Amino acid sequence: MSSLNKTFPQLLLERTARAGSKVALREKDFGIWNEITYQEYLDQVKSLSLGFAKLGFKRGDKLAIVGDNRPEWVISELAAQALGGISVGIYQESLPNEMSFILDHCDATIVVVEDQEQVDKILEIKKEIPKVTNIIFYDPRGMRNYQDDALMSFEEVQALGNTLEKEEPAFFQSEVTKGSEHDIAIFSYTSGTTGNPKATMLTYKNLLDMAKNLSTIDPLTDKDEYVSFLPLAWIGEQMMTMGMGLYNGMTINFPEEPSTVLENLREIGPQVMFSPPRIYEDMVSRFQVKIQDAGWLKRKIYHWCKPIGERRARAHFENKEIPFTTKMQYKIADYFMFSAIRDHLGLLGMKRAYTGGAPLGPDVFEFFHSIGVNVKSIYGQTEVSGISIVHRDGDIKLDSVGIPIPGTEVKISNEGEILIKSSSIFKGYYKNDKATKETIQSGWLHTGDAGRLDEEGHLYVIDRIKDVIRLHSGEMFSPNFIENKLKFSSYIQEAVAIGKDRPYVVAMINIDMENVGRWAEKNQISYTTYTDLSSKPEVLGLIQKQVNEINRTLPEKARVRKFVLLYKELDADDEELTRTKKVRRQFVAKKYEPLIEGMYSEEERIEVEGKIKYRDGKEQTIHTTLQVIVMDEGEGAA
Amino acid sequence: MDILEINDVTLRFGGVVALDKVSYKVKKGEIFSLIGPNGAGKTSMLNCISGLYRPSAGTVRFKGEDITHSKPHNRAALGIARAFQNIELFPHLSVLDNLMLGRHVRMKTGILSGGLYWGRAQKEEVLHRGKVEAVIDFLEIEHIRDIPVGRLAYGLQKRVEVGRALALEPEILLLDEPMAGMNSEEKEDMARYIIDIHEEIETTIILIEHDMGVVMDLSDHIAVLDFGKIIGYGTPYEIQNNQKVIDAYLGEENVG
Numbered sequence: 001m002s003s004l005n006k007t008f009p010q011l012l013l014e015r016t017a018r019a020g021s022k023v024a025l026r027e028k029d030f031g032i033w034n035e036i037t038y039q040e041y042l043d044q045v046k047s048l049s050l051g052f053a054k055l056g057f058k059r060g061d062k063l064a065i066v067g068d069n070r071p072e073w074v075i076s077e078l079a080a081q082a083l084g085g086i087s088v089g090i091y092q093e094s095l096p097n098e099m100s101f102i103l104d105h106c107d108a109t110i111v112v113v114e115d116q117e118q119v120d121k122i123l124e125i126k127k128e129i130p131k132v133t134n135i136i137f138y139d140p141r142g143m144r145n146y147q148d149d150a151l152m153s154f155e156e157v158q159a160l161g162n163t164l165e166k167e168e169p170a171f172f173q174s175e176v177t178k179g180s181e182h183d184i185a186i187f188s189y190t191s192g193t194t195g196n197p198k199a200t201m202l203t204y205k206n207l208l209d210m211a212k213n214l215s216t217i218d219p220l221t222d223k224d225e226y227v228s229f230l231p232l233a234w235i236g237e238q239m240m241t242m243g244m245g246l247y248n249g250m251t252i253n254f255p256e257e258p259s260t261v262l263e264n265l266r267e268i269g270p271q272v273m274f275s276p277p278r279i280y281e282d283m284v285s286r287f288q289v290k291i292q293d294a295g296w297l298k299r300k301i302y303h304w305c306k307p308i309g310e311r312r313a314r315a316h317f318e319n320k321e322i323p324f325t326t327k328m329q330y331k332i333a334d335y336f337m338f339s340a341i342r343d344h345l346g347l348l349g350m351k352r353a354y355t356g357g358a359p360l361g362p363d364v365f366e367f368f369h370s371i372g373v374n375v376k377s378i379y380g381q382t383e384v385s386g387i388s389i390v391h392r393d394g395d396i397k398l399d400s401v402g403i404p405i406p407g408t409e410v411k412i413s414n415e416g417e418i419l420i421k422s423s424s425i426f427k428g429y430y431k432n433d434k435a436t437k438e439t440i441q442s443g444w445l446h447t448g449d450a451g452r453l454d455e456e457g458h459l460y461v462i463d464r465i466k467d468v469i470r471l472h473s474g475e476m477f478s479p480n481f482i483e484n485k486l487k488f489s490s491y492i493q494e495a496v497a498i499g500k501d502r503p504y505v506v507a508m509i510n511i512d513m514e515n516v517g518r519w520a521e522k523n524q525i526s527y528t529t530y531t532d533l534s535s536k537p538e539v540l541g542l543i544q545k546q547v548n549e550i551n552r553t554l555p556e557k558a559r560v561r562k563f564v565l566l567y568k569e570l571d572a573d574d575e576e577l578t579r580t581k582k583v584r585r586q587f588v589a590k591k592y593e594p595l596i597e598g599m600y601s602e603e604e605r606i607e608v609e610g611k612i613k614y615r616d617g618k619e620q621t622i623h624t625t626l627q628v629i630v631m632d633e634g635e636g637a638a
Numbered sequence: 639m640d641i642l643e644i645n646d647v648t649l650r651f652g653g654v655v656a657l658d659k660v661s662y663k664v665k666k667g668e669i670f671s672l673i674g675p676n677g678a679g680k681t682s683m684l685n686c687i688s689g690l691y692r693p694s695a696g697t698v699r700f701k702g703e704d705i706t707h708s709k710p711h712n713r714a715a716l717g718i719a720r721a722f723q724n725i726e727l728f729p730h731l732s733v734l735d736n737l738m739l740g741r742h743v744r745m746k747t748g749i750l751s752g753g754l755y756w757g758r759a760q761k762e763e764v765l766h767r768g769k770v771e772a773v774i775d776f777l778e779i780e781h782i783r784d785i786p787v788g789r790l791a792y793g794l795q796k797r798v799e800v801g802r803a804l805a806l807e808p809e810i811l812l813l814d815e816p817m818a819g820m821n822s823e824e825k826e827d828m829a830r831y832i833i834d835i836h837e838e839i840e841t842t843i844i845l846i847e848h849d850m851g852v853v854m855d856l857s858d859h860i861a862v863l864d865f866g867k868i869i870g871y872g873t874p875y876e877i878q879n880n881q882k883v884i885d886a887y888l889g890e891e892n893v894g
Binding site for chain 2: 029031256259260
């Protein structure tokens with residue numbers, strides 16, 4: 001396809017010229033899927049873009065967008081880019097102070113927000129963001145009594161744009177033509193496991209080269225469907241919805257509400273998806289509940305089909321040919337069972353389902369491959385436009401994240417760090433040359449991840465390099481690995497393993513309130529709150545047993561020696577997790593320093609004082625005593 | 639303008655006087671609350687408005703028209719809808735079907751054309767579905783659209799109950815303890831919806847509620863019933879400072 005040397009708005013113009021009546025976007029509203037053709041898409045972008053121009057938005061200006069996935073989101077992005085502006089996505093659940101930082105740092109002049117909730121947040125911080133001149137909202141509900149000069153509705157801006165269109169009909173076209181592939185398209189704020197988030201500057205070339213390279217190994221067509229439901233502020237969703245969407249001409253579908261995603265997925269039956277492990281884990285547990293409720297015949301057939309599916313899955317994992325008899329058996333099993341399961345999960349038309357961001361459990365991989373869903377890992381970071389390593393079809397090594405996509409080189413530095421070189425490497429961090437220089441050294445992107453490559457070119461990611469624990473043998477060991485093992489227990493929600501530069505490994509554990517709560521009810525243990533449940537001796541015993549079992553599967557040095565059950569759940573609002581739900585290790589280590597020090601002392605009980613912050617800003621201080629559980633030492637650990 | 643006028647309404651069950659010459663007026667577009675201790679006659683009052691009870695004496699006027707003797711379904715057609723204290727939904731029907739049923743009095747096609755889903759019936763169904771979808775969107779219950787009501791959590795059932803009343807596109811919405819049995823988060827949500835109904839759809843609301851915080855925050859006017867008699871009427875501020883009301887119901891500490 002001839003989409004080289006183009007910007008997103010130029011691609012949109014090209015697609016509209018070629019097939020203006022084709023459906024570009026779809027959104028479910030009032031129970032009906034409403035379609036937007038390329039022509040309508042372009043018209044909307046044009047009106048809004050000209051409206052922005054009337055408001056004084058110029059080449060190089062920044063537009064911030066906060067909201068759920070809706071057509072208005074992508075229309076706003078393209079409208080800004082059409083004028084040579086830069087789009088900055090902000091996570092919709094960000095707290096006011098986080099928003100204030102980003103809005104001020106990126107120098108945004110216009111903010112597009114979804115609804116009253118977001119407007120309230122912006123108005124709350126208005127004094128801190130003097131550069132913002134206009135706030136535009138697209139859901140007018142509850143907005144009638146707002147009297148702020150900066151506020152405007154989406155339609156008002158578009159109407160403003162239509163007047164400019166009459167005055168200067170050629171303006172839009174000429175602005176779009178001025179764009180070059182080397183212009184900055186978006187700022188993507190990295191959720192930042194340390195310190196303030198950094199604005200990654202990505203050009204159209206970065207994003208479209210990525211789309212091109214990924215499409216060469218995993219081709220898509222303009223008949224394919226995609227459901228966009230993860231935050232558009234996240235680079236992965238940007239890549240799929242904007243990059244892959246415009247490059248391949250897929251139809252992008254927006255769910256009705258965040259709460260209806262799984263149903264909407266089933267209605268659309270997309271050909272491709274990209275989501276963190278959570279969505280896949282949800283699907284498996286939904287299936288397991290359903291099959292347990294199914295009639296005996298269905299269960300019987302499933303149990304007959306299951307081993308056939310597993311044989312096929314194993315062939316994929318070992319990159320082997322599937323034997324002829326298995327192929328035939330699979331055809332029958334697929335006809336009777338697997339196709340029906342896929343249909344129920346909305347995966348019937350799925351060509352490839354990508355997972356990334358965190359490791360996906362091997363049992364989940366096996367389940368999907370056995371029912372015929374091609375789940376593959378992706379590895380990449382915002383700094384390389386999201387995707388640089390991916391599993392190849394039929395060659396799914398479970399603990400690897402795959403092989404570099406075309407145009408991407410990967411090597412491991414002497415320190416064990418993963419280095420990447422490709423044309424999708426970002427242009428630098430906005431207003432942060434120091435960090436840019438640290439990250440890009442002589443053309444190689446320093447990912448900060450420790451990893452290794454095998455003979456076939458598969459990449460294995462161990463952990464963040466500053467977090468890895470080095471064993472006496474010199475082998476690197478990842479706290480993440482220990483944590484994931486712990487989290488495979490259904491009673492453990494979240495775990496933080498600590499051990500770097502320490503004599504042994506300790507862990508802070510969050511229990512899974514729902515499962516442990518049910519267990520407590522069954523065992524007639526009464527409890528009130530999370531804090532109370534976490535401090536029950538029976539619960540401590542239960543988790544101790546779990547940790548014991550997990551310890552058996554770990555090398556001796558990496559075994560958890562001591563642990564405590566935290567009195568509160570780690571929360572993104574308390575900055576303990578990133579918005580993508582990863583533990584911010586440095587922050588947590590600092591926040592719970594006295595607790596961690598306590599665990600490395602001889603004490604068995606640690607007095608702690610903690611603050612719990614509620615959504616509305618109220619704070620409550622908790623005083624509690626945590627019991628340190630010491631695991632048996634030596635060969636046992638069991 | 640007064641949308642509803644209650645004049646000397648008296649309701650007797652044998653020798654028990656549930657309502658004794660109750661009179662008040664509700665203005666168009668306000669949130670009007672009825673409060674009072676248990677057994678004061680609040681729900682009986684609502685029943686007289688919705689037509690479930692026929693007052694023994696007195697009149698109920700809706701937009702100037704005397705409706706004291708008209709049947710409940712006629713009152714519904716006029717634009718008086720009610721959400722019950724104890725949820726009165728069909729537990730085996732989906733949320734969507736329950737809401738469609740809420741529009742029953744607005745449907746005109748008969749058994750035959752409706753059953754065959756043909757011609758006018760089809761057009762009518764589409765129109766009503768559109769209205770119901772607007773309610774679903776308004777109350778943010780998209781995710782439970784196709785789930786049988788019986789399987790939902792209590793708080794959600796309450797919301798659907800309000801939705802069913804709202805689907806009628808009423809001019810007056812009677813809410814009988816919409817927040818009873820809810821936790822504080824659900825209460826806050828419900829209060830939000832009541833304000834939205836009031837402001838966005840401009841519906842007049844008559845509210846019975848025991849949570850005084852909610853009542854004082856939301857109401858334009860409040861009437862206080864005690865043993866079937868009105869003992870106070872006024873704005874929240876006036877009610878909080880009405881000695882009779884404090885003695886009978888609020889008590890010293892509860893004020894505000």
